[in-house]
Amino acid sequence: MGKVGPGINPTPPELNEAAGDWKTNELLWITKNDMRMSGMPAWGVTFSDDDIWTITAFARKLPTMTQRIPGVEQSEAFDEGEVALVDLPTFRRIPRHVAFIPDGNRRWAQNRGLRKEESYASGLEPGFQLYDICRALGIEELTVYGFTSDNTKRPPEQTAAFQQACVDAVEGLSKLDASLLVVGNDDSPLFPPELKPYRTRQVLGNGTLKVNFLVNYDWHWDLSKAAIDVSGTTSGMRRSFMERIGSSEVSRIDLVVRWGGRRRLSGLLPVQAVYADFYIIDDLWPDFKPEHFFNALRWYESQDVSLGG
């Protein structure tokens, strides 16, 4: 019988036992303030903190129900020990590479009477949830739009806030399994220096999921990288051009999912997005629900992939 509460550190087998009849495609999220754990039973969840955790889980066939994890004994202090169980659907065809544009943070803050710069921290946990879902579904590569050099024209307190959110996101990712590359213009003072090591792809944990994170990204910087280095040869230009752009390590995008209702790329990776399908969600990013992404994937299943041919 697993126990969750102060001073108790269930080990993965204990949790799996506690979880009882969970399916391998059910996803467990455990978060408490800025601490988080996540995993599927098959991944071997471990607890690294002895504080109280809020437990949230995805599970099959209980889309809206809130219930306790079967077999998990509640400690007295564990007053947030209920779990919302949400089905993790299966899909006939999933995109290999999905790009996410998590827009609408500032509008979300304004709707709540917060200052615009107070919005970005609320965008972190949804990002980790997306990471978990992508990993659970077997998506191979994901790209997240952090901020672009265009965004840095905003007031300095906003710029500072989304720069910090990007640093925090990478800090969080560094504890997970990801092959992480930060793509952006790091010659600029607007690029957070803490992220410079990730300008070369870093394998974190077992690195199963390729994650590209756009930080101080600039589409013009990206493309003109190809122009800077090339001499007058025309032979082999196709390979040469694609190998020389600033984002050469980012593959072709199959699906772009954008929150916040805008129907535009806003400068996201023009080369990789040439054939991508776009799916727009009207809800604002901090109001992320897993169902948003599931709906995008259900829509994507019905799209052909012709690349113009």
Add this chain to the structure above:
Amino acid sequence: MGKVGPGINPTPPELNEAAGDWKTNELLWITKNDMRMSGMPAWGVTFSDDDIWTITAFARKLPTMTQRIPGVEQSEAFDEGEVALVDLPTFRRIPRHVAFIPDGNRRWAQNRGLRKEESYASGLEPGFQLYDICRALGIEELTVYGFTSDNTKRPPEQTAAFQQACVDAVEGLSKLDASLLVVGNDDSPLFPPELKPYRTRQVLGNGTLKVNFLVNYDWHWDLSKAAIDVSGTTSGMRRSFMERIGSSEVSRIDLVVRWGGRRRLSGLLPVQAVYADFYIIDDLWPDFKPEHFFNALRWYESQDVSLGG
């Protein structure tokens, strides 16, 4: 009293008189088989052919009604002399540059039991109607996706059909007022040789409307043009890169309108589309209705233009 029929050539004042109380933002289309005339009363419409014409007009406040043009006397042979009068709406804010992706021709043909290659000719008249609407609304620049080098992977009879449709479109445009540039890889045998003169922008008529027509366009050809010519200098790269791409004369796109339900760029001008708003119409392109574009423009009115700032 104007007259339309065999052997009668009304002059512009006669037509304006015949049109009676038409407003300056009402649009007149006159088509008969492959002959066409169009204009607004203010443009001074002239008739260049003494054949019978079918008259179709946009006019105010009669969105679905079919009626005769007031004051135009019908000749006996003029059995198609009824006009469908459709309001040409006014907009608070219109895009400066709109790109059109006229997709769905092949599905349209299949729905009618036609061969796929029989669809493209039916896409011509809608294109001219869009030209007329853009001109009437004061849109400054429009780009039309003819075909890309990706499309030429299709069966040769289809490729031949859309190549011919592009030649016919330019032939039609050459009788109108347009500043026409064809953008595409003309080093390839897939580029129709008749269109080579338009690889340099040609002013046709009074050239009020800038028209860019993508013919054998290839996003990679476009971007790598910048790489081919540039030596190792880094100074002034922003200007230099933008001036050296293959589509350097095509300006930033404000709005992309796509028919046929697909939500993707399909390789359309990646540099110019980085900030563009996308509007998707589920109807197939040969089923074009002016209301499609008006709906797109109504939606566009409510979008902000932030360019990421």
